[in-house]
Amino acid sequence: MTQFQINKTDPARTRLIEMTPADYAATMGEGDVLVRVDRFGLSSNNITYVVLGDRMDYWQFFPAAPEPGDDAAGADGWGLMPVWGFGDVVESRCANLEVGERLFGYFPPATHLLMHPDAARPAVSPVVDVSAHRAELPTTYNTYQRVLQEPDYDPADDDLRILLNPLQTTAWALREQLRDAAWFAAEQVVIVSASSKTGIGLARALKQDESAPAIIGITAPKNRDFVMGLGLYDQVVSYDEIEESLSHRPSAVVDMAGSGDVLGRVHRHLGDAMLHSINVGLTHWDQAGGGTGIIRERSEMFFAPGVFQKRMKQWGAAEFNRVTQEFLRSAFTESKGWLTIEPMNGLDGLDAGYALVREGQLAPGSAIVVAP
Incomplete structure (x- = not known):
């Protein structure tokens, strides 16, 4: 034990x-x-x-x-x-x-x-x-x-459920919040850390909604080809291209990574066109809370359970479960084209796997499943 x-x-x-x-x-x-x-x-x-x-x-x-x-x-x-x-x-x-x-x-x-x-x-x-x-x-x-x-x-889907269920339901909830806010009047949704699994899920959810604005993905240069290959984003911008390539159109920003430097650059570049920013993840643990230029008065921290509770109250539990399960099933199917699962047996080697994830060294199309 x-x-x-x-x-x-x-x-x-x-x-x-x-x-x-x-x-x-x-x-x-x-x-x-x-x-x-x-x-x-x-x-x-x-x-x-x-x-x-x-x-x-x-x-x-x-x-x-x-x-x-x-x-x-x-x-x-x-x-x-x-x-x-x-x-x-x-x-x-x-x-x-x-x-x-x-x-x-x-x-x-x-x-x-x-x-x-x-x-x-x-x-x-x-x-x-x-x-x-x-x-x-x-x-x-x-x-x-x-x-x-x-x-x-189906036990064969256990690993996909472990990896995608929490992330894809979060992505679905993000789309619901954006839609409830009429997309914050944005003409584009800018997803920072577009290679993240939640980012991919949000792009996919937005793609399914004809009323959604354009979908812009921002990612590390090393992940650019992977993100473009997904076919979900209308434009992919690498971190070193933000000032050069990111359009000044009215924008809703969704940040999956919590890199204060990158998010600050996006906010400064967009300026008044940055209408609203939603912070979802803080995977850059060493930069949490940092960054200059972040427009905090138009930013919020996302809390998925609040959206879940709102929809369950509106729709009832049965309809909520039907809609989210349908979204998840399609996510499982589509993910098989890009997701590689790395198995790990025992907790003895977990420190190495945790370090890979913590330092952002795990390939964007990979995830770890541990059998302790």
Whole structure:
């Protein structure tokens, strides 16, 4: 039983903490379940969780275990980066969640997760972890799908679901927010970090909407050919071409990377034509909050669960699920043309994979799936 922990103040520092079955047995109470984490994804969105760990309470989802011999305070400086994945119930003291159930949702980068499901929910509904430390966190992230109850569940799609489900639903929610705002009166949507999986998802979502403005992708020079090959963007501009090639048309900017330098250059270049800017990701962890020239009074931080809740209230849960699942199914199909999955077995090598993602060294068409 192992946890991969990240230092909260220095995300480049990591450690593996081993726990014994007795450690879990000592804390497992009535109504708890123990889940064996089967696999999880690792991509740039996880770096956003690390950078925003304190600001948006991502560190609060999964308590970090102390090193052997330490009390709980010894783990205060360390956190567990949330990841999306699958897990199987291996021990249950909860009447409506049996051993053998397979769950999809938010997990720690660890071999196991101790949960306290809401026992009041029927056995045919999604599982909601109501552990005390998660009580104030968004329900969206506390909810787990019982995938064996899904009529169209296909284990062959597990890796795609891990990697694309959170990113593509975020992309869909971004399109919905932009559309609700009448595109902020923009003539073009400028996607910074156009090679990111969420950026690709947003471009795809915009492409499906005939009322959407032109789609402009900004990317690193090394990723330019990859982005152009996707066929989703009306124009692709590399970082070194911003001042030369980015049109001054009224623009809505969606930033997936959080590079203060790049975003500042885009804002300065567009000036009054920069009508609104949405910050989605902070994968440039070393530049979080930096950058000169950013027009902060016309900028906002994106929060996907707010859009999900709005649409569920408007449409009802059944219609919301139908629309988003249809979007995801088509995303799975299309991604097979550009996405390469890099498998990783065990947590021992996770530090190297995490470093690749953290430093932006993973190829844009690649993603890591870890089987701890």
